[in-house]
Amino acid sequence: MKMAVAGLAYLFEFAAGAVAGALGMVPFLHTNLLLEFTKNAFAALGLAVFAAALAFSHSVFEIIPAVFLFVPSGGQALSMLPAHSLALKGRALFAARTVLHSMFYSFLAALAILPLAIVFLPPLFEAVRPYSAFLLAAIVAGAFAMERGKKLAAGVFIFLLSGFFGFLLFSFPLQREPLFPLLSGLFGIPAVMLSMNGKSVEPGKDEAAAVDAKMVVVGAVLGMLSPLLPALNPALLSGLALIFLESTPVAFLQVNSAVASSKMLYDFTSVFIAGKARSGAAVAVKEAVFRLEWSQFVSVLAAGAAAFFAALAVVLFASKKLSTTITALGNRLNLVVLGLIVAGVFAYSGPAGLFTAAVASCIGLVPALVGTRRSHAMGALILPSMIYSLGLAGEITRFIKS
Numbered sequence: 001m002k003m004a005v006a007g008l009a010y011l012f013e014f015a016a017g018a019v020a021g022a023l024g025m026v027p028f029l030h031t032n033l034l035l036e037f038t039k040n041a042f043a044a045l046g047l048a049v050f051a052a053a054l055a056f057s058h059s060v061f062e063i064i065p066a067v068f069l070f071v072p073s074g075g076q077a078l079s080m081l082p083a084h085s086l087a088l089k090g091r092a093l094f095a096a097r098t099v100l101h102s103m104f105y106s107f108l109a110a111l112a113i114l115p116l117a118i119v120f121l122p123p124l125f126e127a128v129r130p131y132s133a134f135l136l137a138a139i140v141a142g143a144f145a146m147e148r149g150k151k152l153a154a155g156v157f158i159f160l161l162s163g164f165f166g167f168l169l170f171s172f173p174l175q176r177e178p179l180f181p182l183l184s185g186l187f188g189i190p191a192v193m194l195s196m197n198g199k200s201v202e203p204g205k206d207e208a209a210a211v212d213a214k215m216v217v218v219g220a221v222l223g224m225l226s227p228l229l230p231a232l233n234p235a236l237l238s239g240l241a242l243i244f245l246e247s248t249p250v251a252f253l254q255v256n257s258a259v260a261s262s263k264m265l266y267d268f269t270s271v272f273i274a275g276k277a278r279s280g281a282a283v284a285v286k287e288a289v290f291r292l293e294w295s296q297f298v299s300v301l302a303a304g305a306a307a308f309f310a311a312l313a314v315v316l317f318a319s320k321k322l323s324t325t326i327t328a329l330g331n332r333l334n335l336v337v338l339g340l341i342v343a344g345v346f347a348y349s350g351p352a353g354l355f356t357a358a359v360a361s362c363i364g365l366v367p368a369l370v371g372t373r374r375s376h377a378m379g380a381l382i383l384p385s386m387i388y389s390l391g392l393a394g395e396i397t398r399f400i401k402s
Helices: 002-009 011-025 031-041 044-061 063-068 080-087 092-112 114-144 149-171 179-194 213-228 234-244 249-274 280-288 294-329 331-370 374-389 393-401
Strands: none
Touching (some): 011 044, 011 063, 031 280, 044 092, 044 280, 063 080, 063 092, 080 092, 080 249, 092 294, 114 249, 114 374, 149 331, 149 374, 179 331, 249 280, 249 294, 331 374
16 A cells, blocks of 8 residues: 555656656657756656656657658667568568567566576676676677678678777767767768668558567566676667577567566666666666665566556557658658757767767768678677676777777
């Protein structure tokens, strides 16, 4: 009874977060930026409930620009790539439905294994902490195992090139928040430019979602393990999983979406069971809740889950209309989207952001030119994390300055 009353006390904070999450449809309005603007409006557990509802709702609504407009977000940056290839064949609606259904079932699977995570994750955190950089390197090496010959060499080059650029951005920041211009340049702008081929895309048939139980379960488990290491993003984990599973655009969509959904849940769970925060929203929860109690955990998780399911219902309902409208606009929309990205980068990060996006775009076009996977450009996030985990950042920074 007490818990029910406590939940009603934060109904406004929940509703505000769930509605604000719809701003995920605007590519450059990242969760961290929204929290920066709103963090003083709430306090303590109210802020934690708001942050959870915002993050879970935002993770669903950001699918719209990622899948339909090829504009990346933190969580869906790599879902955009196979979705892009499907959209060019008139299957954008199928791609969106596959992402949404995979996220839904993965979230249920992640909830089912939550009791096991509560027991086993804390000792796992302690066990892997001394070896985090080496484990991350091993995972990256595993992800490269799918490549051969020239494609392997090209993939390693792109990984290192994007990684060095990412390290420079995070070590010598030109702007306060380089993530949006970086991801937009690596993935969004090249995708839009490559789709400007002058060919019109047929609407395609009304296909049901493709959901593979194996991919969903694997994604849920990998999402549970993701807080163990920094920079274990859905793309990297999905690439690792697909070494051993079917590697197709649809399979990648399924497992990547499943990992993203489960990871969202466990980003918040790890705050309560191990004091680790792997996302901006999780950091906000950690700072807002001074005493980590299970009743607080239930309140935060319930708010996030409710916002997540509500957002899924809204986006699923609107997806068919969105697909029809966007397909009808055709190449005209590409110019609008490109202008939106550039304007968003400038509004968000100024001239420095435009410079970052321009350089990143040059890197992001390389995979298409040499015929290798664009996901290798995620080295921009992974390599800096490895360098910082190894404690080499200071030495490398001093060497660059000298």
